[in-house]
Amino acid sequence: MAKTALDAIDRKILKYLIKNARMPFLEIARECGISGAAIHQRIRKLDEAGVIRGSRLIVDPKVMGFDVCAYISILLKDPQLQAHTVEELKKVDEIVECHYITGKGNILVKLYCVDNEHLMHTIFDGILRIQGIATTETNISLQEVFQREVNIDFIDE
Numbered sequence: 001m002a003k004t005a006l007d008a009i010d011r012k013i014l015k016y017l018i019k020n021a022r023m024p025f026l027e028i029a030r031e032c033g034i035s036g037a038a039i040h041q042r043i044r045k046l047d048e049a050g051v052i053r054g055s056r057l058i059v060d061p062k063v064m065g066f067d068v069c070a071y072i073s074i075l076l077k078d079p080q081l082q083a084h085t086v087e088e089l090k091k092v093d094e095i096v097e098c099h100y101i102t103g104k105g106n107i108l109v110k111l112y113c114v115d116n117e118h119l120m121h122t123i124f125d126g127i128l129r130i131q132g133i134a135t136t137e138t139n140i141s142l143q144e145v146f147q148r149e150v151n152i153d154f155i156d157e
Contacts, residue, residue, distance in 0.1 A: 066112035073105035081132035
């Protein structure tokens with residue numbers, strides 16, 4: 001994916017939206033010193049360029065009853081099976097993230113389960129039944145300390 005050039009106003013808009021995706025566009029316009037129409041146009045361009053991938057409601061899995069967060073590194077028997085494996089992993093509802101990685105594994109997934117028994121069933125009845133998976137290594141998160149979006153201050157003009 002091509003890198004999108006962002007000017008100072010684009011970065012300022014993104015900072016406000018990252019901090020509060022529900023912030024009214026007119027309030028952002030006032031803070032940026034430009035018109036509401038210009039804000040709408042800039043946000044539309046950022047969206048079309050793929051800079052903004054949407055906004056979402058974030059729920060706390062712990063509060064919802066998901067007491068186990070785990071990261072599972074998956075080693076494939078044959079790296080050519082990556083695409084097939086990912087399609088099968090999409091069918092495992094507990095998985096919320098999936099990444100191609102370097103290191104000892106090929107794929108890293110993040111998942112939430114209600115308890116350790118649920119995790120065990122997800123691993124044995126879901127993940128390990130996928131053709132082509134050689135081994136897995138599971139790491140259980142004891143506590144999420146923080147989560148944040150990328151810091152756009154690192155982006156050059």
